[in-house]
Structures are given as structure tokens and as C-alpha cells.
Amino acid sequence: MRGAQQQQPAWIDSIQRLSLPDQLTSRLRQAIIHGALPPGTRLLENDLAAKFSVSRTTLREAFRTLQMEGLVEAQPNRGCFVTRITRQDLHEIYSLRALLEGYAVEIVTRQASDPEIEALEALVQQTLAAANAGDFARATELDFSWHQKIWELSNHQRLYQILNSMSSQIRLYLTINAKLHKELIESVTDHPQIMAAIRRRDGRSAVPLIQRHICEARRILEEFALKQKRNEA
Amino acid sequence: MRGAQQQQPAWIDSIQRLSLPDQLTSRLRQAIIHGALPPGTRLLENDLAAKFSVSRTTLREAFRTLQMEGLVEAQPNRGCFVTRITRQDLHEIYSLRALLEGYAVEIVTRQASDPEIEALEALVQQTLAAANAGDFARATELDFSWHQKIWELSNHQRLYQILNSMSSQIRLYLTINAKLHKELIESVTDHPQIMAAIRRRDGRSAVPLIQRHICEARRILEEFALKQKRNEA
DNA sequence: TATGATATGATTGTCGACAATTATACAAAA
DNA sequence: TTTTGTATAATTGTCGACAATCATATCATA
Numbered sequence: 135m136r137g138a139q140q141q142q143p144a145w146i147d148s149i150q151r152l153s154l155p156d157q158l159t160s161r162l163r164q165a166i167i168h169g170a171l172p173p174g175t176r177l178l179e180n181d182l183a184a185k186f187s188v189s190r191t192t193l194r195e196a197f198r199t200l201q202m203e204g205l206v207e208a209q210p211n212r213g214c215f216v217t218r219i220t221r222q223d224l225h226e227i228y229s230l231r232a233l234l235e236g237y238a239v240e241i242v243t244r245q246a247s248d249p250e251i252e253a254l255e256a257l258v259q260q261t262l263a264a265a266n267a268g269d270f271a272r273a274t275e276l277d278f279s280w281h282q283k284i285w286e287l288s289n290h291q292r293l294y295q296i297l298n299s300m301s302s303q304i305r306l307y308l309t310i311n312a313k314l315h316k317e318l319i320e321s322v323t324d325h326p327q328i329m330a331a332i333r334r335r336d337g338r339s340a341v342p343l344i345q346r347h348i349c350e351a352r353r354i355l356e357e358f359a360l361k362q363k364r365n366e367a
Numbered sequence: 368m369r370g371a372q373q374q375q376p377a378w379i380d381s382i383q384r385l386s387l388p389d390q391l392t393s394r395l396r397q398a399i400i401h402g403a404l405p406p407g408t409r410l411l412e413n414d415l416a417a418k419f420s421v422s423r424t425t426l427r428e429a430f431r432t433l434q435m436e437g438l439v440e441a442q443p444n445r446g447c448f449v450t451r452i453t454r455q456d457l458h459e460i461y462s463l464r465a466l467l468e469g470y471a472v473e474i475v476t477r478q479a480s481d482p483e484i485e486a487l488e489a490l491v492q493q494t495l496a497a498a499n500a501g502d503f504a505r506a507t508e509l510d511f512s513w514h515q516k517i518w519e520l521s522n523h524q525r526l527y528q529i530l531n532s533m534s535s536q537i538r539l540y541l542t543i544n545a546k547l548h549k550e551l552i553e554s555v556t557d558h559p560q561i562m563a564a565i566r567r568r569d570g571r572s573a574v575p576l577i578q579r580h581i582c583e584a585r586r587i588l589e590e591f592a593l594k595q596k597r598n599e600a
Numbered sequence: 601t602a603t604g605a606t607a608t609g610a611t612t613g614t615c616g617a618c619a620a621t622t623a624t625a626c627a628a629a630a
Numbered sequence: 631t632t633t634t635g636t637a638t639a640a641t642t643g644t645c646g647a648c649a650a651t652c653a654t655a656t657c658a659t660a
Contacts, residue, residue, distance in 0.1 A: 187616085190615085191424060195427065226523055412611075418659055427613090443614080445651090446611070
């Protein structure tokens, strides 16, 4: 939940040994986010432990972490399953995200350095290029990186952590319907406008812009969810 | 991170068996929050496992959860320690809390039922009574319950969960200086005013009021932290 | 004295084994 | 046919043991 990052002279970047459970957590998180383990999948401990050549103890520690991140749900004595994101979940996630990412943008417009903002700008350009080239998978990745970079630049560990884990859950929802990627990517056309406001250090404009951007994404997802529900019936 | 609460007929409330690690997590959380294991304490696995009559495996699972909640920090190959809350942490926590609890209040003014709001009111009265009686420990508990009840009434799992875990971290900070309880409790005089706005369903007033209330608490804590720092020097 | 090497003990990391629980298959009875 | 009971297999829950790592004490050397 909170990185153990002490204030140290910047030129000391301690080598980090990642524990086995932590490595495993990353691998599993990636597998889940990228759809290799789609929502609803039952995570059999024996199978997975064998696949990754670790003991079940190690695996179960990774499960605990992923559970706290909301990517995995545990049923007592029945095992773990990849979380299914519901409409209620989407509502919760997007309402919080609008609030929190708005706050992140406000901090960035005040505190980020010019080079940092240029790095953001670069990501936007790359995203647009990928989208124009029709490479939606890559565009989606870059889209997420841009948002993530904003959270990172807010220099607020908790804010970053919360937004990050919620975005993982969104990606979880996207895996089950690849079509959504294309629809969502269309809204990257909002990014340049938001960037412009950030470069002007104009929080009054940037914050509502990104909040509207997020609400638009939410609208697309909910519309899709409704359409899907009608198909079921 | 997310309760696995399916929509079911309300009269079915499934009996819940709490797993050993989950029970242990609760016990440890309480011990930490109430200062039985003060910040900085090293959590030796053998000792604790013996004290609670569980295996180290079980204990370590509880550690993982508490780590994600920010109550415990792990140092690789060196063990777990009860988190020390820094001034930076307080800054992060209170900035987010003002934002999120404001949102919670806004939801409550819109959605809570009258009886639910009366329950809130009752908590305020109890808190004031305890404070007037000089029972600051009890007053603090009730103070927290009031805030917690607001988060709960927002009917927003993620909002609740985040605010709850941040409030645990605040309590962690309070354990190391009992004097703060008394100073903080003085601001319960804000509660009735906030309650009045909530009863009027007046979000426009209630939200800024609670945000100011939270910022005031933050001011008290930071002032204390500064004073403490000066004493060190 | 200060530094570095070495041995020893304490503690965490990882594992495989067994116990407890749940799922499945199949037979018996209504 | 549906329900109920029972045996079996599959899976999760918990544990103690061993390996790897780290902390401490001791001693040799500059």
C-alpha cells in the first residue's frame, strides 16, 4: 500500500532484491491485466505453482496481495478467482477516479517541471501516432502510460497507488471485450487539449477537462455494458 | 480491497467463517491501532506466531494484508515493523481524506435515509457527552465511529475502504503521543454544525464544513509534529 | 585503535507433507 | 424423476522442517 521509500540522497539508488512472492505477484498481475487469465478464471494453486515453479505457500502470498489490489477474489475453502468487474464496480471506480485524477492534474500543473511536462507531451504524440496507424493495442498501452505518468508526477504515493490499482481493475474489464479498446481510444483526441492546459499551468481548465475526459470514458463503458445486457436478454 | 458482496435476497445473510489469517489480521490490526504494538516495533515471527498459537505461514499471510493496509512495513530478509507515520505521510493522508470524505458527505446528504442520519446524530451526542465527562479515550473512539459511519453510509465500498485504512494510519500516529487525543477532541464541537447541514440535506454547506474540520485536525497534528521536532533539536 | 576476516546464533524465506474441507460420482429411496 | 445419502477424488488450509540470509561476537592484522 505504501512503498517503503525513505528520503535518501538521490544518487543512492539501492539495488532491490525482489522477493519471490513479489516477483510472482507482478507476473500474475500482468497475466491478469493482459487477459491471459480472464475474469472468472479459477486459479488452481497446484497448477499455477507448478507453472511458475514455486511452492503453494509462495503463490498464496501473491494471491493475498492481488486480493488487496482487487484483481483476485478469494472464496473460503474454494480458492481464488480472477475478479469479475460489475457495473457497480465501474461506477465506484470512475466516480473516484474523476475525483482523484482531477486532484493529480491540479498538483501536476502546479509542481511538475518543464521537462516532466514535455515527457507527458511526448506520450500523447506517441499515442496519437499509434492510434492513427491503427495499432489499437499499442495505443491503449500508451494511453494508460500517459494517465499513469500524471499520477506519478503528482508525487503523492497514496494517490498514485490508488489510481494505479483502480486502473488495473478497469483493464480487467476491458479484457473481456476487446471491441471496447477501439471505442475508448477515440477519446485520446482529448489529450492534446488537456496537455495544452497543463503546459499553460492552467489548473482551472485542466482539472475539469480531465474530469470530463474520464466521465466520457465511463459513458462509453456503461453504454457498452447496457448493450451487452440487452443482448443477454 | 473489495468485499465479495453479491446481490442476494436481503434475508439471506450467509454465515461467514473467518479464515485463520483473517482473524489474525484483525487481532494484529487492533493491537497496532490501540498502541499495544507501537510504531517501529519489530514483529518477530516466532514470538508472535507462538503468542497467537498459529504457524508462521499463517502469520505471514496476515503480515501481507497489514502491509497493503500500510500498518506494517517489510524489509526484505529483515522482517516486519509497525509503520512509523512521517510528516509526509500525514500530508498525503489528510489531503486525500479531505477530498474523499468531502465526497462521502456529499453522497450522504443526497442518499442517506432519515433514520440513518439520526444514527449519525446519536453518535455526535455520545461523543460530546464523553468529551464533557473527560473520558477522552472513549470520546476519540466515538469520534472515529462518527466519521466511519459517514463513510459507510456513502454506500461506496472503495471509498469506505480507502478512508478506513487511512484512518488506521492516523490512529497509528496518535498512539505515540497520547496528549494529542485531548487536543483533537476539542474539534468535536464542529460535528453538530456539520450534522445540521446534513440534516438539512444541504451538501453545499456540509462538504466545505467537513473539509475545514479535517484541515483543522491536520493543522493540530502538524503543529504538534513541529513542536516535537523542535524538542529534538 | 581501527579495520577486516571468521565463526556462531538468530531470523526470515521456501518448501513439501498432512489435515480439513469441498466437489463429484453413484447408488438408494421417495 | 427427483431427492437424499455415501464414498471417493480433488483442492484448500495449516503446519513444521530445512535452506538462505542477516546480525553479532571474537579474533587477527595493519
